[in-house]
Amino acid sequence: MEMSAVLYQELNFVCINPRQQQGPGQMQALVLGFQPSRVLNLKAMHDTNVSAVISESSKQRVPHVLSVAGSDSGAGAGIQADLKTCAARGVYCSTVVTAVTAQNTVGVQGVNIVPERFVSEQLKSVLSDMHVTVVKTGMLPTVGIVEVLYDSLKQFPVQALVVDPVMVSTSGDVLAGPSILDIFREQLLPMADIVTPNLKEASALLGGIKLQTVSDMRSAAKSIHEMGPRNVLVKGGDLPAASDAVDIFFDGLEFFELRSLRIQTQNSHGTGCTLASCIAAELAKGSQMLPAVRAAKHYVETALDYSKDIHIGNGLQGPFDHLCKLKTNVQNSSRLQRFDPDDLLLYAVTDSKMNSKWGRSITDAVKAAIEGGATIVQLREKDTETSNFLEEARKCLEVCRSHGVPMLINDRVDIALACDADGVHVGQSDMPAHVARSLLGPKKIIGVSCKTREHAHQAWVDGADYIGSGGVYSTNTKANNSTIGLDGLKTVCLASKLPVVAIGGIGLSNAGSVAEIGLENLKGVAVVSALFDRECIRSEARKLHTLVSQTMKTSAVTC
Numbered sequence: 001m002e003m004s005a006v007l008y009q010e011l012n013f014v015c016i017n018p019r020q021q022q023g024p025g026q027m028q029a030l031v032l033g034f035q036p037s038r039v040l041n042l043k044a045m046h047d048t049n050v051s052a053v054i055s056e057s058s059k060q061r062v063p064h065v066l067s068v069a070g071s072d073s074g075a076g077a078g079i080q081a082d083l084k085t086c087a088a089r090g091v092y093c094s095t096v097v098t099a100v101t102a103q104n105t106v107g108v109q110g111v112n113i114v115p116e117r118f119v120s121e122q123l124k125s126v127l128s129d130m131h132v133t134v135v136k137t138g139m140l141p142t143v144g145i146v147e148v149l150y151d152s153l154k155q156f157p158v159q160a161l162v163v164d165p166v167m168v169s170t171s172g173d174v175l176a177g178p179s180i181l182d183i184f185r186e187q188l189l190p191m192a193d194i195v196t197p198n199l200k201e202a203s204a205l206l207g208g209i210k211l212q213t214v215s216d217m218r219s220a221a222k223s224i225h226e227m228g229p230r231n232v233l234v235k236g237g238d239l240p241a242a243s244d245a246v247d248i249f250f251d252g253l254e255f256f257e258l259r260s261l262r263i264q265t266q267n268s269h270g271t272g273c274t275l276a277s278c279i280a281a282e283l284a285k286g287s288q289m290l291p292a293v294r295a296a297k298h299y300v301e302t303a304l305d306y307s308k309d310i311h312i313g314n315g316l317q318g319p320f321d322h323l324c325k326l327k328t329n330v331q332n333s334s335r336l337q338r339f340d341p342d343d344l345l346l347y348a349v350t351d352s353k354m355n356s357k358w359g360r361s362i363t364d365a366v367k368a369a370i371e372g373g374a375t376i377v378q379l380r381e382k383d384t385e386t387s388n389f390l391e392e393a394r395k396c397l398e399v400c401r402s403h404g405v406p407m408l409i410n411d412r413v414d415i416a417l418a419c420d421a422d423g424v425h426v427g428q429s430d431m432p433a434h435v436a437r438s439l440l441g442p443k444k445i446i447g448v449s450c451k452t453r454e455h456a457h458q459a460w461v462d463g464a465d466y467i468g469s470g471g472v473y474s475t476n477t478k479a480n481n482s483t484i485g486l487d488g489l490k491t492v493c494l495a496s497k498l499p500v501v502a503i504g505g506i507g508l509s510n511a512g513s514v515a516e517i518g519l520e521n522l523k524g525v526a527v528v529s530a531l532f533d534r535e536c537i538r539s540e541a542r543k544l545h546t547l548v549s550q551t552m553k554t555s556a557v558t559c
C-alpha cells in the first residue's frame, strides 16, 4: 500500500496542502485534526512521488481565516465583523476587501467596488504567502470578483471554504445583484464546504421560491446541497412567529434542526457575517463541521445577549459587541440556553483512569469529544482530588461553553456549584435529586440514574430533567453494576415522562441496536470507554454521532 493510503487510513484526519509543495514530487501532509474536504489532493498525493512529512511540526501553525468580503464603515458587519470574530475565537484573520461601503445603523449610503484585478492582487499576496487554513467569503459584488476568487482558490487550495452568500444588507440594501447567482451556483458553491444563506438568499439561489416554514427550509437546504456544497445551513432568523431561532443544517445525509433563543435586541447588524466567520474560525482550529456550526450559533447568541442593551447609532439595527467573549464576566456567566433533550444524543462521560492511561488531560479529552460531535459532557472523575477536579472543571467548562455544549458534574454537587457547571448527574445512592435541585436552582440540569419504573417516576417527582438508564450492557467501567438489557431500558422509557439516555457497555457495535428501539423519549447514548478508552476520541465520537443520529432518525417512533 502506498504511503499516502496508509496515512489516510490510519490518521483519518490528514489534510494535504499543495501550497506547501517543496519541489517536484514533494508534498507535505499536515495533521490538522479535521476531515479533509479536498479529497482531490489525496488523489494528487497518490499520483505524485510522495515524500510525506507528518508534522505536528516544529514551527507552530496558527489557525488562519482569510475573509474575502466588503468593508463596513460602521464596523458591525463585513470585514470588520470577521476580524473581531476571529480575534474573539483566537484565530488569525487576514482580509481581502472586495468593496468599500459607506454605511451606518441607518443603512448603506454608498458602495465602491474594488477593481477585480486589485482583488486578485490582494488574494495572491495573502494566499501565496500566509498559510491560510480556511477562506470565508462575504460580499462578492460582481461576477468578475467571483471569477478571480475561483481562480485563486484553484491555484492556492485551502482546507475549507465557507460561503456566506451575502446579497442584501440587514437594512435591505442590495450588496450583490441577481447577476452573480449563476456564477455562485456554477463555480463557488461546488467548491464550498458550507454555504450559509438566510431565507432571502436561499430563495434567491433557488429562483425566488417562497420559504415560510421549517419544512420549506429543509427542502431548500436539500436543493442547495444539490448545487455542490458539502454542507448547507439555511438560517431561519426571519421566519415569522417563532420564539426560537431555528436553522436547518444539512450535510447531504442528515438534517439537524438547530435551535437557539431569539434574543430581543435591535443590535443584530452583522449576525450573518459573524456566524460564518465563527464557523470558519472553528474549522481552522480543527473542529468538525456540525460542532463548528453549533459553536458559532452559541457564540452569536451569547454576543447578542451580552450586547442587547448597548446603544450605537440612531438607526434601526445597531452593531453588537463581538469581543464580549474576552470579558471574564461573560465567560463565566451561567448558560443561556434551556435544557434541550436533543442534547442527549451523544453524551460523553469522562473517566480519570482512562485519561491517565492515554496521557490526556480532562480538558483535551473533552475538547476532542466535542469536536467529534459529543452533544453533552459529564465529568465523572472518581479518583481526581477535589482541588484538581475543580480546576479542571473550570477549564472544561470554558471549552464546553465556547461550543454551546452543556457540561454536568457526576455526583459532586459541591464542584458543580463551585464552577457554575450546567448541572449534575446523580445516582440512586447519591444526593437525592430534589435536594440537588434545591441547591442548584431551577435553571440547572439534573440527571438521575434509573433502572426501574419506580425510579423513573421518582426522578420526575424530584424535578429531574432527564434519566440515565442502564447498564444496558455489561461494562468494566462501573464495578458491580447490574445490567438491565434493552428490555429494562424499554421499561424505563415507557414509564418515564422525562427524556432518557441509555448507558452501559455501549459502543459502535451496539449503539445502533439501542437507538433502534424507537421510543420517542429515548434521546441518545451515554458512553465512557467507547470514547475515552480509544486512541482517537474525535474520530470515535464522529462515528458514534453519525450512527446514533441516523439510526434514531430512521427508527419508527412507537410512543
Ligand SMILES: Cc1ncc(COP(=O)(O)OP(=O)(O)O)c(N)n1
Pocket: 347, 349, 378, 380, 410, 411, 425, 426, 427, 428, 430, 447, 448, 449, 467, 468, 469, 478, 501, 503, 526
Ligand atoms: C448519563 C448517566 N447515566 C447514569 C450514570 C450513572 O450514575 P450513578 O448511578 O450515580 O453511577 P456513577 O456514575 O456515579 O458511578 C451516569 N454517570 N451518567
Ligand SMILES: Cc1ncsc1CCOP(=O)(O)O
Pocket: 470, 471, 472, 474, 475, 476, 477, 478, 481, 503, 504, 505, 506, 526, 527, 528, 529, 530
Ligand atoms: C457510569 C455508568 N452507569 C451505568 S453503566 C456506567 C458505565 C458506562 O461506561 P461504558 O460506556 O464504558 O460502558
Ligand SMILES: [Mg+2]
Pocket: 410, 411, 425, 426, 427, 430
Ligand atoms: Mg453517582
